Amino acid sequence: MRVLAAMSGGVDSAVAAARAVEAGHDVTGVHLALARNPQTYRTGARGCCTLEDSRDARRAADVLGIPFYVWDLADRFHEDVVETFVAEYAAGRTPNPCLRCNEKIKFAAVLDRAVALGFDAVVTGHHARLGPDGLLRRSVDLGKDQSYVLAVLTREQLDRSIFPLGDSTKAQVREEAARRGLAVADKPDSHDICFIADGDTRGFLADKLGEAPGEIVDARTGAVVGAHSGAYAYTVGQRKGLSLGVPAPDGKPRYVLSITPKTNTVTVGPAEALEVSTVAGERPVWTGGPRPTAALDCEVQLRAHGQVVPANVRLDGAGLRAELREPVRGVAAGQAIVVYRPDPGGDVVLGSATISAAA
Amino acid sequence: MAGREWIGTSGAGAGPAARGRASEAPARTLALGWMLMTYLDHAATTPMLEEALEAYAATAREVGNPSSLHAAGRCARRRVEESRERIAAVLGARPSEVVFTGGGTESDNLAVKGIFWARRAADPGRIRVVASAVEHHAVLDSVEWLATRDGATASWLPVDQAGRLDPDRLAAELDAHAGEVALVTAMWANNEVGTVQPIAALAEVAAAYGIPFHTDAVQAVGQVPVDFAASGVAALTVTGHKLGGPVGVGALLLGRDVGCTPVLHGGGQERDVRSGTLDAAGIVAFAVAVEAAVKAQQEYAARVAALRDDLVARVRQAVPEAVYNGDPADRLPGNAHFSFPGCEGDALLMLLDAQGIACSTGSACSAGVAQPSHVLLAMGADDDRARSSLRFSLGHTSTAEDVAALVAALPAVVERARRAGAVKSTRS
Numbered sequence: 001m002r003v004l005a006a007m008s009g010g011v012d013s014a015v016a017a018a019r020a021v022e023a024g025h026d027v028t029g030v031h032l033a034l035a036r037n038p039q040t041y042r043t044g045a046r047g048c049c050t051l052e053d054s055r056d057a058r059r060a061a062d063v064l065g066i067p068f069y070v071w072d073l074a075d076r077f078h079e080d081v082v083e084t085f086v087a088e089y090a091a092g093r094t095p096n097p098c099l100r101c102n103e104k105i106k107f108a109a110v111l112d113r114a115v116a117l118g119f120d121a122v123v124t125g126h127h128a129r130l131g132p133d134g135l136l137r138r139s140v141d142l143g144k145d146q147s148y149v150l151a152v153l154t155r156e157q158l159d160r161s162i163f164p165l166g167d168s169t170k171a172q173v174r175e176e177a178a179r180r181g182l183a184v185a186d187k188p189d190s191h192d193i194c195f196i197a198d199g200d201t202r203g204f205l206a207d208k209l210g211e212a213p214g215e216i217v218d219a220r221t222g223a224v225v226g227a228h229s230g231a232y233a234y235t236v237g238q239r240k241g242l243s244l245g246v247p248a249p250d251g252k253p254r255y256v257l258s259i260t261p262k263t264n265t266v267t268v269g270p271a272e273a274l275e276v277s278t279v280a281g282e283r284p285v286w287t288g289g290p291r292p293t294a295a296l297d298c299e300v301q302l303r304a305h306g307q308v309v310p311a312n313v314r315l316d317g318a319g320l321r322a323e324l325r326e327p328v329r330g331v332a333a334g335q336a337i338v339v340y341r342p343d344p345g346g347d348v349v350l351g352s353a354t355i356s357a358a359a
Numbered sequence: 360m361a362g363r364e365w366i367g368t369s370g371a372g373a374g375p376a377a378r379g380r381a382s383e384a385p386a387r388t389l390a391l392g393w394m395l396m397t398y399l400d401h402a403a404t405t406p407m408l409e410e411a412l413e414a415y416a417a418t419a420r421e422v423g424n425p426s427s428l429h430a431a432g433r434c435a436r437r438r439v440e441e442s443r444e445r446i447a448a449v450l451g452a453r454p455s456e457v458v459f460t461g462g463g464t465e466s467d468n469l470a471v472k473g474i475f476w477a478r479r480a481a482d483p484g485r486i487r488v489v490a491s492a493v494e495h496h497a498v499l500d501s502v503e504w505l506a507t508r509d510g511a512t513a514s515w516l517p518v519d520q521a522g523r524l525d526p527d528r529l530a531a532e533l534d535a536h537a538g539e540v541a542l543v544t545a546m547w548a549n550n551e552v553g554t555v556q557p558i559a560a561l562a563e564v565a566a567a568y569g570i571p572f573h574t575d576a577v578q579a580v581g582q583v584p585v586d587f588a589a590s591g592v593a594a595l596t597v598t599g600h601k602l603g604g605p606v607g608v609g610a611l612l613l614g615r616d617v618g619c620t621p622v623l624h625g626g627g628q629e630r631d632v633r634s635g636t637l638d639a640a641g642i643v644a645f646a647v648a649v650e651a652a653v654k655a656q657q658e659y660a661a662r663v664a665a666l667r668d669d670l671v672a673r674v675r676q677a678v679p680e681a682v683y684n685g686d687p688a689d690r691l692p693g694n695a696h697f698s699f700p701g702c703e704g705d706a707l708l709m710l711l712d713a714q715g716i717a718c719s720t721g722s723a724c725s726a727g728v729a730q731p732s733h734v735l736l737a738m739g740a741d742d743d744r745a746r747s748s749l750r751f752s753l754g755h756t757s758t759a760e761d762v763a764a765l766v767a768a769l770p771a772v773v774e775r776a777r778r779a780g781a782v783k784s785t786r787s
Binding site for chain 2: 028033067069070071072074112113115116117118
């Protein structure tokens with residue numbers, strides 16, 4: 001097959017490309033330039049848009065002996081990922097930009113262009129398994145598993161994707177990179193949101209959305225217990241950084257329960273009030289088999305690296321509804337609910353949806 | 360598969376696993392990669408002439424700093440001075456007017472900044488730089504740097520749809536700002552669309568106002584007749600690797616009475632205008648290449664222009680909607696520049712590259728992202744047309760087979776790139 005390897009400049013995508021070459025594919029490497037004003041070499045926060053990353057990707061392609069190009073997707077990325085990220089926060093939700101980037105950029109804009117240019121598939125260094133059965137499964141390395149941020153992909157997108165790393169642990173990938181002479185073998189993992197170089201999400205949002213002072217209200221008493229400079233800076237389940245002036249009646253810690261953009265109010269309350277047992281999702285995607293017509297016993301994950309809970313899931317009309325078997329705290333609208341079927345060969349992603357409400 | 364990327368693979372940096380793969384391609388193939396591909400990017404850099412390579416190797420084996428006073432130093436100095444004379448002789452300059460530099464970018468920086476600084480030092484009112492809008496970034500960014508960081512004012516001379524400058528427009532600009540212009544700079548021939556400027560006429564206008572005129576002739580020397588004295592310019596940039604010499608060596612031809620403040624400070628080796636140990640081997644090879652290119656220019660231009668005309672006719676036939684950019688007549692012999700409506704230049708480049716055909720989209724940023732060409736924008740093209748363009752540049756090793764290979768591959772490549780372009784525009 002003619003395949004396009006998306007090469008971020010990190011160790012995972014370099015090894016993924018190497019494995020695609022070894023599998024006999026005709027591989028072309030592409031680095032995606034996502035930052036509008038690519039910063040020069042910078043230390044500290046690691047992203048995937050620096051000149052250094054572009055150079056690392058190029059050097060990996062050299063070692064593999066594959067052609068290499070840089071594709072400029074900065075405008076698309078800004079529109080579909082960065083602006084959406086800001087708008088979601090402004091609407092009181094908590095978006096996952098990596099998931100959005102997979103949905104709109106890597107497996108949409110890039111994949112579409114690749115297919116139009118004659119490629120059969122896109123190879124990435126995501127840690128997830130995608131076998132001949134077409135099912136997306138968790139990586140063997142559960143600590144690095146990225147099936148959650150890939151669960152948003154449709155059948156058509158998965159059919160044109162190759163994830164060569166799902167059967168390996170991160171340690172094995174690093175070791176293989178060293179063995180192959182890839183200089184990125186010991187490059188540190190990226191954790192931060194790539195377009196927020198210093199990791200200060202709150203500062204980034206304040207910069208984009210401006211100051212918007214409002215009240216923090218206690219859910220039980222209705223009393224104003226504090227002030228904030230922008231409701232968008234808060235996330236459901238957040239405890240730190242609230243600076244509440246009025247102590248709770250029972251002296252127990254309070255958490256953000258909800259954000260109401262309309263009134264610019266942040267509502268806080270006790271931990272128990274965070275617990276939800278029903279989650280509603282919108283825009284569901286179902287790839288793990290035929291869409292179920294009846295309620296289904298399965299497991300769900302409600303945020304990246306979050307806990308997995310048993311649930312009963314139903315698809316109805318344009319939405320998804322999950323009854324959790326045990327209550328979960330800190331479920332934020334805007335995150336994804338991903339539905340898994342436990343499997344000894346790697347839990348299978350059945351489907352996903354964007355969380356719209358939880359109770 | 361391993362054979363696919365031999366063109367750009369040195370093999371030296373490859374790891375143990377990759378080395379096994381690269382070994383399928385013999386070492387000799389790696390070195391002569393350009394001979395086995397359809398190389399249509401001579402304006403970016405052209406293969407070194409065999410005699411220049413030999414001269415380089417012979418001189419590089421010798422020892423001696425041209426500034427040293429002993430026999431070895433004198434020997435190296437002699438090679439440099441002989442080279443200076445050879446270059447001066449074929450380019451219509453005096454030997455003392457040849458200032459060796461590290462190439463085109465350095466010569467352009469030295470001319471633009473150095474002459475500006477010298478003129479302003481002599482007359483603080485002279486703060487304006489008049490430059491064409493289609494300059495190479497070495498000039499463009501030097502002027503912009505002076506404007507944003509050093510108190511200069513830039514006047515950008517517009518071009519017409521063919522990329523040509525108008526001497527009357529220059530005269531009007533100088534009329535309006537006579538007393539405050541420090542220098543005028545305009546390239547002899549454009550690196551992207553190949554348009555050759557009326558340099559003598561432009562220089563005459565500048566001379567009438569007593570203003571030094573610099574021209575970046577990097578693309579012109581060896582391609583069209585270039586005579587420093589006859590052209591009337593005060594300073595002229597030339598570089599080695601566009602005419603069969605090595606990369607990293609060039610010269611600024613600088614009139615004897617043209618003041619120029621140094622950019623690089625140090626030993627003052629070159630007329631106290633440029634410092635740095637002289638690269639005797641590079642300079643000797645550069646001189647061999649300049650001399651060969653200039654002496655062969657007429658025959659070369661006739662042969663390459665005929666090839667180019669054939670290429671243009673056949674590309675137009677194969678892709679009727681292709682737009683031929685630049686001046687149809689006053690043009691570098693090896694340059695063919697097209698816009699392919701509905702296509703993105705970088706998609707075309709990638710698809711041609713996959714078939715072993717090398718061409719160019721114009722300039723790219725340091726990360727490798729293709730940028731819309733400021734030259735095409737200045738010629739009145741919109742952003743889409745600027746992004747849809749490709750340059751094919753022929754040179755001394757080009758053959759009819761190169762043209763045939765391009766023409767054979769192009770229709771399918773354009774068709775595919777157009778579909779990819781359509782995908783992109785419907786989604787955004």
